[in-house]
Amino acid sequence: MTGIYVHIPFCKSKCPYCNFFSLASRKYKLTFLQALSREVELTSGYLEGQPVTTVYFGGGTPSVYPPAALQQILETIANTHKVIGWNSHGIIPGSSIAHDSMEDYRPPAIPAEITLEINPDDVTVAFVGELKQTAFNRISLGVQSFDMDDLGYLQRTHSTDRSMQAVRLLQEAGYENISIDLIYGIPGSSAERWHRTLETAFALEVSHISVYALTVEPGTILSWMIERQRSAPTDEELLVSQYHLLTRMAVDHGFEQYEISNFSRPGWHSKHNTGYWQGTHYLGLGPSAHSYNGIARRWNGTNLNEYLQGVTEGRLKFEEETLTPEQKYNEYVMTSLRTMWGCDSNKINKDFGSPVYNFFRKQVALSMQQELVQETSGIYFLTERGKLFADRIASDLFLV
Ligand code: SF4
Structure with a gap:
């Protein structure tokens, strides 16, 4: 998909x-x-x-x-x-x-x-x-x-x-x-x-x-x-x-x-x-649009004249960044925590390995003590109060 x-x-x-x-x-x-x-x-x-x-x-x-x-x-x-x-x-x-x-x-x-x-x-x-x-x-x-x-x-x-x-x-x-x-x-x-x-x-x-x-x-x-x-x-x-x-x-x-x-x-x-x-793959078309293919993210420029000229001449002008495992982990944590499906620590273990899993468990415990995050069967969710601080909670879980 x-x-x-x-x-x-x-x-x-x-x-x-x-x-x-x-x-x-x-x-x-x-x-x-x-x-x-x-x-x-x-x-x-x-x-x-x-x-x-x-x-x-x-x-x-x-x-x-x-x-x-x-x-x-x-x-x-x-x-x-x-x-x-x-x-x-x-x-x-x-x-x-x-x-x-x-x-x-x-x-x-x-x-x-x-x-x-x-x-x-x-x-x-x-x-x-x-x-x-x-x-x-x-x-x-x-x-x-x-x-x-x-x-x-x-x-x-x-x-x-x-x-x-x-x-x-x-x-x-x-x-x-x-x-x-x-x-x-x-x-x-x-x-x-x-x-x-x-x-x-x-x-x-x-x-x-x-x-x-x-x-x-x-x-x-x-x-x-x-x-x-x-x-x-x-x-x-x-x-x-x-x-x-x-x-x-x-x-x-x-x-x-x-x-x-x-x-x-x-x-x-x-x-x-x-x-x-x-984290599904997507193609973005038009100026400023982002694309992702599971490996790298790329984005078109925001100058309409350059976009029109480049595309007309058959040259795509975009910037691109290959995502590191750390960036992929950070993105998963940030986006999944915001959803009702939660952040799955078993997936973190499977996709990013046990050192990252252990880091996540240690860090998330601090937010759980403050009743900002709760856990069910290894899946972590923001509490009602936690939803007000979603960005800060996620950044506390980030790998730098
Ligand atoms: S200028 Fe207004 S209508 Fe246009 S994209 Fe921004 S918010 Fe939407």
């Missing part, structure tokens, strides 16, 4: 908190699609013929393009790689399967999960009609909040009504596998405002919700605004209280927290993201 990620680097405007590679200009929109098709050809051997079980179009905002244009890229991918379930009619939209453990978890043979990130602004009756003619069978909507003041702070261009209408239009068209993104810890927000956003999200009966704390990344407009006191800084107490409200309401509504930032109805996990946490 492998995945393919396609990065579309255009947005209608640049959100102040965003540190993804995206441009508000659409100058090279057409040229970019041609370059992307060429990159698919140039990287055709990267996955070595392994079946592709997930494809994810993210960005940026892929929905700056009409669905038919994105379908053409999908078709180029399917003509080059073995996308599971692809036939001359494309993919039949399908449902997810439930699974009990990270090891048991394998995506269904048919069909591949094919996700499209969409901005709520772009969802119209005509857009959805065209989308239904494509192979996308999972939709990720960048809602961020159902509160107009929050959306104003984030400088998003859509309204809460527009987001709700987008979900309904997609559901009426038959999409069951819909995820929405939310952000908490927004300065000026409150328990009541966050409660209303969550109530609205769960009432819409989507299958998946990704929820991220607002982080102030260096170099973003938000960071600049906070430094000059033009925006209030994020508030740690607000973040913690809103996180607790989120996890309580998720349980009340029957959602599983299968990863710290990801909640779904049972069985409706994102197979693509779960693949990253499982």
